[in-house]
């Protein structure tokens with residue numbers, strides 16, 4: 001089906017989103033055209049400001065609109081513990097259960113030998129330099145229980161242990177392959193309370 005260029009372009013943009021096939025992209029494009037001018041304006045503005053105003057915290061790598069992020073800047077947080085997660089969505093999931101009061105380190109990815117992603121390709125170097133000049137005594141690894149999550153946890157543990165830092169991993173309450181982001185609060189709460197030393 002040949003559409004006028006502006007619609008074809010819009011369909012093309014939508015189809016670049018994850019999980020959106022050409023059929024859904026076409027439906028969304030036609031829906032957008034039917035929206036009010038005001039709603040379309042807001043939508044476009046929100047897309048641009050999300051992209052322009054967000055940055056990564058220079059300390060922990062969390063997505064933020066101010067640097068350092070609100071968590072790193074919060075003097076009341078426990079600075080002896082760092083919880084390592086794959087991305088910012090995991091930080092939100094952890095913050096929601098209000099059980100953890102230390103700092104975070106966001107890897108923005110995982111080591112994935114299968115996909116050729118090594119330690120230098122994720123936000124890991126800054127963790128090492130961060131630990132050198134800090135009072136951190138425990139690092140909790142909270143990567144998902146997937147092959148890549150495990151590979152990343154093993155690597156970090158191997159690097160940090162000789163430095164005399166206690167390295168723990170979230171307990172096995174989380175099912176293999178489960179996403180921390182989608183874990184229910186009770187499961188997450190148990191996982192952090194029953195963490196085990198690596």
Ligand SMILES: [Zn+2]
Pocket residue numbers: 057058059060061062068069070071072073
């Ligand atoms: Zn931060």
